[in-house]
Amino acid sequence: MKFSTYALTFRPKDGIDDEQVQKLETWIRKRCIYYHIVTEKTGSERHLYAGLVLRIPITRSNVSTLLTRLFKDLSTTEKKVWLNGIKVMYNEDFIDNYLAKDDDTVVIASC
Numbered sequence: 001m002k003f004s005t006y007a008l009t010f011r012p013k014d015g016i017d018d019e020q021v022q023k024l025e026t027w028i029r030k031r032c033i034y035y036h037i038v039t040e041k042t043g044s045e046r047h048l049y050a051g052l053v054l055r056i057p058i059t060r061s062n063v064s065t066l067l068t069r070l071f072k073d074l075s076t077t078e079k080k081v082w083l084n085g086i087k088v089m090y091n092e093d094f095i096d097n098y099l100a101k102d103d104d105t106v107v108i109a110s111c
Contacts, residue, residue: 001059002057002058002059003054003057003058003059003060003088004053004054004056004057004058005051005052005053005054005088005089005090006051006052006054006060006063006086006087006088006089007049007050007051007052007086007087007088007089007094008024008048008049008050008051008052008067008085008086008087009047009048009049009085009086009087010024010047010048010049010050010082010085011047011048011081011082011085012047012074012078012082013075013077013078014044015041015042015043015044015045015046015047016039016046016047016048020048020071021039021048021108023070023071024037024048024050024067024070025037025108025109027066027067027070028050028052028109029109029111031052031054031055031056032052032053032054032055032111033053033054033055033111034052034053034111035050035051035052035053035109035110035111036050036051036095036099036107036109036110036111037049037050037107037108037109037110038050038099038105038106038107038108039105039106039108040101040103040104040105040106041103041104042104048108049098049099051089051092051094051095051099052089060086060087060088063086064083064086067082067086068082068083
């Protein structure tokens with residue numbers, strides 16, 4: 001089944017770095033009509049959340065494949081965590097409430 005809305009959580013083992021943030025932001029901007037991207041925490045605990053509305057509906061498995069290819073250098077464990085962090089977003093609660101918490105949250109991009 002194809003969906004247009006997805007919620008992402010990207011939490012590499014040693015925290016997400018600025019290069020990974022930029023790579024994912026670029027991918028999202030090209031494919032989405034709406035998005036909200038934030039990082040949370042700092043250092044080795046820093047991770048990224050994103051709420052997406054894609055231009056073209058796509059299956060979750062295809063989203064997973066595309067995003068896994070984007071980060072080829074992840075370990076097997078990191079890939080497993082990454083894939084578990086890709087969910088269909090059924091309503092705006094993820095963006096309106098979950099991403100609005102104050103835990104060293106930095107808004108990277110929002111459209």
